[in-house]
Amino acid sequence: MTEQHLPPGLIGARVRRKEDPRLLTGRAQFVDDVALPGMLEAAILRSPHAHARIVSVDVSAALELPGVFAVITGAEVAQACALPQPVIWRLIPDQRMTDLYALAHDKVRYVGQGVAAVAAADRYVAEDALGLIEVEYEQLPAACTLDEALADGAPLLYENWPDNVSCRQTVPKGDVATAFAAADVIVSETITYGRQMGTPLETRGAVVSWDPFTDRLEAWLSTQSPNLARDLLGEVLGLPVERIRVRTPDVGGGFGNKFDFYGEEVVAALLSKRSGRPVKIIEDRLESFVANAHSREQRIEVEVAAKSDGTITGMRGTVYGVLGGQLSTVGIGPCWAATVLMPGPYDIPNVEVTVVGVVTNRSPYGSYRGWGQPKANIAHERIVEKLARELGMAANDVRRKNLIAPDKFPYPSPVFYYDSGRYEECLEAAERAVVDRGWAKRQAEAAKEGRSLGIGYSFHIEISAIGPSRILNQAGLQHSGFDEESVRIDSTGGVIVRSGLSAMGQGIQTALAQVAAQTLGVPLDSVTVLTGDTETNPYTGYGTGGSRGAALGGGALLRASTRLREKVLRVAAELLEASPDDLVISDGRISVAGTGVGGRSVSMRDVGDATYRRLDGKLPLGETPTLEERDVLDPDNTAFSYGTTAVLAEVDRETGRVQVLDYLIAHDCGTVINPMIVDGQLHGGAAQAIGGALFEEIVYGPDGQPLTTTFMDYLIPTASELPAFETVHLTTTADHIPGGFKGMGEAGTIGGASAITAAIDDALRDLGVGVVQLPITPPRLLSMIEAAEAG
Ligand code: MCN
Structure with missing residues (x-):
């Protein structure tokens, strides 16, 4: 094991998480704890069929039920708005896209797809009203598995497509054909990865209030990405983003599922507009299993060419992504990631992997912690193990032979x-x-x-550190990939960090507090980290997903805090009649270096007083009366x-x-x-x-x-x-x-x-x-x- 080279101080310290006392003592506030005056509760009628044409939807009896305030059908939703198209489309330009809606209006393509929704005085009434909605379906043959969807003459999920393949793209590098022709040994494997999903303890949920007078939308969402949700809500509903405020209370686990943007928040918004009241919609566990993003399911064919000493010279493969009946906001993304990352840590000169996205009559396929990476990993690691068996070598010796050497970094990969x-x-x-x-x-x-x-x-x-804007733009995302953090010392010397990241159990608030506290030289307890409010927190930064918080948030905060520290030193220098270069900060006190205990010093509060309240008139000339910095990191x-x-x-x-x-x-x-x-x-x-x-x-x-x-x-x-x-x-x-x-x-x-x-x-x-x-x-x-x- 090599030595750890951690900087001294709070960065690198095993401090307990600041988030935990609230969470462990039941003081957390989740989206279901939000209660607004006059709030209604909504429920969604979901399809019992895997594949069926919707012939008619009759909501008249449901509307008659006392306590029902609004009912909306898929056809009405389709008239009002469409969901955003999946990301990653620009990288695979000839993908077949479909119109996406928050509720189905022409066909249902998986069991659990929403067809109508009710907002009522409470969830009980809403569920009763669902029972009164009459939907006439014409059942269609379904293509529920990959093989069924790919079979000749398979039922088509989208009749204007020639087959059920939504996209196919090959990512090439080098000359694979020559590598395979010259190989001493070739091994191949087909791996089946089952369908799985993240299962946060708190299911998804939304409370949405559309004010008819100001045309403002206030939403409380259990999401990993409040800023992104605000932007997408604006895009979908045709509202300027300054009229949308998204707040995330505590998030009881996200695991990637809550990164994706779902139709339910749009349904809640439309029901709120229609009823003139705030609407809450909370997914129950059964719904979570059918309406939450599913993931992982793929068939992976992988093959490597190697020399007899275990050196891998070529890799080729095909990743079949078993998508659902409707594309999610991340679309083919996780399968595409499995494809481009299939060589993993190995220095393979010739690679050709194809991704094939196939729609099936299953729930939509979206994000789950790891995205495409567990699948890429199983492909390269299973094939390395098989190659080792074939060559009679230890698998770790084959790994050693092929791992990218330290002097090869930065090591290029397709994107x-x-x-x-x-x-x-x-x-x-x-x-x-x-x-x-x-x-x-x-x-x-x-x-x-x-x-x-x-x-x-x-x-x-x-x-x-997903994703610098360059990468996201290349991948087709319509938003920035940087992160913005702000840090303020208030007039009493307390530190407030504001972040667009989402805290969902991963300890980001503690980590950010550690970065700010060490940089500013203040105790950890004096730092408060606020996340989850698009109106008060940084406007940009797309939230939590792709393991970006510590790197992009921490990096931006480090830079902002460093500049704030410099200002603190300048103000303190005026108070202490010393040069900023001679000052040190420790435990929230700024003192002249080398003067020891009892030497001249001022506190952060003194600096706060001098800056905001100008108590002694000692704010240095030209300094603004604030102690606040923000930084945007887009590496x-x-x-x-x-x-x-x-x-x-x-x-x-x-x-x-x-x-x-x-x-x-x-x-x-x-x-x-x-x-x-x-x-x-x-x-x-x-x-x-x-x-x-x-x-x-x-x-x-x-x-x-x-x-x-x-x-x-x-x-x-x-x-x-x-x-x-x-x-x-x-x-x-x-x-x-x-x-x-x-x-x-x-x-x-x-x-x-x-x-x-x-x-x-x-x-x-x-x-x-x-x-x-x-x-x-x-x-x-x-x-x-x-x-x-x-x-
Ligand atoms: N950390 C650190 N030093 C580093 C890197 C990370 O101390 N160099 C710590 C930080 O406290 C940071 C945490 O580890 O908050 C995770 O770091 P990072 O890789 O930056 O990931 P994010 O903060 O962006 O968290 C998102 C990531 C993802 S994408 C999913 S999905 C996920 C996860 O982390 N979902 C989680 N961890 C989870 N943990 C819990 N309990 N619940 C989830 O839903």
């Missing part, structure tokens, strides 16, 4: 470059930690008892963090059950602001990776009916399935980001499934199996074992 890294050192740090933890001995001892333990590794990269590129995951797992050959016994991550995210939070982030992400590898799958019946609509069916891991986690930190700073921070909030989700599958293969190495289907549930693993044993 961005990987900024920096010491990949091989990271792999070796994990290998040493595995030795220290005695896994090989545990494995050998278990074997004597007839138990099958396996050790598996994976290497991941994570694109973070030229993203920042790539990375890590090695190692897993010790036991496979029960009788039942197919896998138990993860020990789990470690060697990780590098540049300068770490708070190692305790970073560890927690890695652990939380790893828990989601374990769920995704072993348990979690959204299952549909043959008729397109979702079968996993409760946590009894959709199995997320609980404490008893989770092992102890160990982390090892390396620090390679991102030199293009002030502070050197890289993001890491999705890291745990990226490499986990690959390491677990490698550990399963290792536990069953006598059978020569390789896991290629995720999640590898007990029945699936058992049938794999039985097939291998049967020869």
Whole structure:
């Protein structure tokens, strides 16, 4: 393990999260806690069919029900407004687009798609009114799986398309054909990744109030992106953004799902306009399973060409994204990311990967922590493991041979470059930690008892600090990719940081407080971080997603705080009749360096008094009477963090059950602001990776009916399935980001499934199996074992 090079002080300190006391004592305020005078509650009528034409919708009986204030149908919504087109379209110019609406009006294309909505005195009345709406459907044959959607003569989800393929694009690099023709060995694999989703404890929700007199819209949303939601609401509803205020109360988990923009907030706005009252709409758990963004589901074909010493010379593959019946706001994005990131950490000169987006009669496909990266990871790590088996080499030796060397950075990739890294050192740090933890001995001892333990590794990269405007504009996003932070010292010496980022459990408020407190030289407790209000917080910055908070927010804040510190020193210098260069700040007091305890000093409050209240007339000439700075950070590129995951797992050959016994991550995210939070982030992400590898799958019946609509069916891991986690930190700073921070909030989700599958293969190495289907549930693993044993 290399030494950590952390700056002294609060950046790098394991301080407890400032957010937690409120959250842990029940004082948090979620969107469902918002109550406005005269507020109505809404419910949505959702399609029971996977694919059907809407013949008629009769809402007359629902409107008669006492307590019902407004009803809106898909046809009325379609007349009022359309949803924004998916992003990423510019990168794939010949994508087939469809008109997107908040409710369906002509056809339904998945079970759970909204067709009408009711606003009533309370949710009970609203639900009763849904029962009175008569919808006549003409059922159509459905294409519920990838194979069904791609089959000749498949039912068309969009009749004006020739097939169900929404896009196809190949991302080439080098000369793949020559690499494969000259290869000593070629291995290929087809991997199936099941459909999964983030499952925040707090489901999505919105309270929207449209004031008929001022034509102003006030919205409380459980979103990761208040600024983006404001802009999109403005675009969709045709309102100037200055008339829209979006607030996010506490967000009870986002996990990417709450990054996407959904139709429900638009429905709430339209119902509010129609009824003249504020409208609340809260997704229940059943709705969450059908209306929240689904993700992960892909079929990945991957193939590599290599020399006999393990050097990979070429990679080609196809990523089939199993999209839903309607495109989400991120559209093909996660599948496209899996495609461009498929070579992962490996220096492969010739690459050609194709993404194919296929619409199916399933819920829309959107964001989930990690985006395309867990899929890219499973592709490059499964194929490296298979190549190693083929060549009779240790998988880590194949990794070592191909990892991008430190002197190759910045390393170009089709859209961005990987900024920096010491990949091989990271792999070796994990290998040493595995030795220290005695896994090989545990494995050998278990074997004597007839138990099958396996050790598996994976290497991941994570694109973070998404996204500098250059990248986002290239990808087709219609908004900026920078982040803006403001910091103010008030007249009493307190510090207020305002951020457009969203706090959803990841500890960003604490991390920002640490950056401001260390830079300004004040105690952590004197810093308050405010997030989640488009009217009072920075106007720009698109919020939280793509692990951007620490790097872009932290970097912008570092620069703003540094300038504020300089002003504090100038004001203090006037008060102390000294030169700013001779002053130091510590624990909120500014003193003349070297004068020791009892020497001349002033407090932040004195500086605040002098600046705002001019109590002693000592504000230096030419200084404005404020202590406030803001900064916008739009670096030229993203920042790539990375890590090695190692897993010790036991496979029960009788039942197919896998138990993860020990789990470690060697990780590098540049300068770490708070190692305790970073560890927690890695652990939380790893828990989601374990769920995704072993348990979690959204299952549909043959008729397109979702079968996993409760946590009894959709199995997320609980404490008893989770092992102890160990982390090892390396620090390679991102030199293009002030502070050197890289993001890491999705890291745990990226490499986990690959390491677990490698550990399963290792536990069953006598059978020569390789896991290629995720999640590898007990029945699936058992049938794999039985097939291998049967020869
Ligand atoms: N951090 C740090 N030093 C660094 C990098 C990160 O101390 N160099 C800490 C910071 O406290 C930061 C946190 O780790 O807030 C995550 O860092 P970052 O990578 O900047 O990610 P964001 O703050 O932008 O958070 C978003 C990211 C994403 S995209 C998802 S999805 C996600 C996640 O983080 N969803 C989460 N973590 C989550 N954690 C919880 N509890 N709940 C979610 O919904």
